[in-house]
Amino acid sequence: MSLPTRDFLDRTADHWAYIVRREQPAPSLAVFLHGYTGDYLGTWGRLPHMLYEEADAHPPLDDWDYVFLGYRTGSVECCLDIARRLATELAKAHAGQAPYRGAYARFALLGHSLGTLGIRQLLCASVLHTPATLLEQLHSITLFGTPVNGSPLARFGQWVYPVSDALRPASPQLRMLKAWTDSSYQPRRWPAPRVMLGLEDQVVGHKFADLVNWAGDEPARLESLGHSAMVKPTGWDCTVVDYLRQALAPLPVPAAQ
Amino acid sequence: MSPSAFLSPDEEQARLAQLAVAPWRPTGPAVGEAFAPQPATTPGLKGHWSPLAATSGGSAVAGPSAALLQRWLRPHWEAPVTDLAQARFRQSLHETLTDLQLQELALANGYVTLAGVHTAVYEQLRALLSTTAVQQYVLDYGYPLLWQLAKRVGLADELAGRDPALRPMLAAVPDQPPLAPGNQVRFASFLSLYGQWQQDSALQAFEQLLAEPEQPAGQPSEAVQALRGLLGRAPADWLRTFSLPPETGPAGEPTGAADTALALQAASGLVRFVEGLANAWQLFAGTDRTELAAFLARPVGAFFGYRLRGQQALHTGPDWSEEAVAPELLFYLTTGTVFEPVAAGAESPLRELTTHYHAGLHALTELWALAQQATGLQLTEP
Structure with a gap:
């Protein structure tokens, strides 16, 4: 059995795990952010394990390092809290501060469910951008099972977690975030978020995608998957890995004038 | 290595x-x-x-x-x-x-x-x-x-x-x-799940119901009665009047607002228990799962109604795998939508939800079988 080409750093109390090239850190970092009642690694099923063992055999995944971020659902009250958590890590990773082993110049953001709202919040809250050029350093944004208009399930969770309020359909938080996104996107722009929704997703659904458009989003893609299953790979040939490959693929070179 | x-x-x-x-x-x-x-x-x-x-x-x-x-x-x-x-x-x-x-x-x-x-x-x-x-x-x-x-x-x-x-x-x-080398990452993923379970109040509420009471045997707690009543009666009457103060009824019905809240929380925990353990089981696919099964033997056994007594597993508790199959309740919990009979039609997500839940139950059944094998447990009916 050969030694892995990656190191795996895990900080369970910090809800943080990092898969980094052993010899030399990659120039770019893919950042994963889970959703409501998720956890920083388990949400993504076998993906961390697959990336640790075989990312370097699957271009373009070999050109990236990976960090899995988390938070305790009961500790966040609104999307801004999640955005700050994400911004803090991006600032550290950009500066190459410990425990990161390299200073990263490009980032791919991948979120699931509530985590996608944290990403949306970060995109438009420029006060959180460290470095100030953060948007220019974003390679791609992928939103799995994003609550385009909240989730009916939020009603059920509101007794337990304050952030459930953000997920209620047409909630004030959601309306504010959408208006903030719409107004921020015009002057600043960010890479068009790739939105993947699940036909079998009974948590956030998919039908609102026809009615609610978030500024800058690519047209939503609909896959025949449920809310939890859509981010859990079954192997290297599966939907979530296809989306990851697309998210990390080199950007097309602009055609010469 | x-x-x-x-x-x-x-x-x-x-x-x-x-x-x-x-x-x-x-x-x-x-x-x-x-x-x-x-x-x-x-x-x-x-x-x-x-x-x-x-x-x-x-x-x-x-x-x-x-x-x-x-x-x-x-x-x-x-x-x-x-x-x-x-x-x-x-x-x-x-x-x-x-x-x-x-x-x-x-x-x-x-x-x-x-x-x-x-x-x-x-x-x-x-x-x-x-x-x-x-x-x-x-x-x-x-x-x-x-x-x-x-x-x-x-x-x-x-x-x-x-x-x-x-x-x-x-x-x-x-x-x-x-x-x-990859085993450490699988374990880290399990640890991440486990940490989340330990801090999930809904799951903890359900695990309280799973835990074997060490007090003198008697009437089940009100929360147990409420949850079992909810599972048993959903959706015909109770879910329809969910927003109304529940009436005090025959044994098995929620008896008060706090009880109702706890029952709903525990019911949500039950769904997460099945989903969480099924996810853990999938994480370790392709490996020798013996240790995982041994580690989870107690809660998984309790889920199927078995209490551990040394090498014996006595079937003395409620079998939640039977109690929890009410698809209407799952439909309610997952969508927040009050069940309507018409929703059971061909286009209803109910079937998908039930299939998904049953897949989780199937994983738990496999887990329990391996736990028995790994720990040498002998099942004993009362």
């Missing part, structure tokens, strides 16, 4: 430091104080009492301490536990033993090295398993990975030499399968 081939000392130290402060680690002072290896000078359960000396020829500890401990850790089916301090101590011990089993799982998967934890684990395990009352408690309630841990840290011969009753347990420890 040795974990030291892919795990640097710095990383291991960082992991251990994080594990030490993880919020879900046991904090119960009772066991920590009682079992801290220290010179035995003064009798008394807490503070200065040393079980080690009490049972292994130490001269300074008076007999009553060991007797007291034996009484406190008696099988509850022989004499129910009614004293609050005793119940807390037992809970603390349970958390400590569970934590040691989790450490064995970490070692078995190369998440930490034996060198990194040997001294601490050896001392703690020796102090615990050298105590007759604790030894008996472990045999009574079943913590199978402790024997594997004892073998791993080099305590097996000492234990077997001292107590022949332990030899079969120690001899039954299977050989360890080869370790792959």
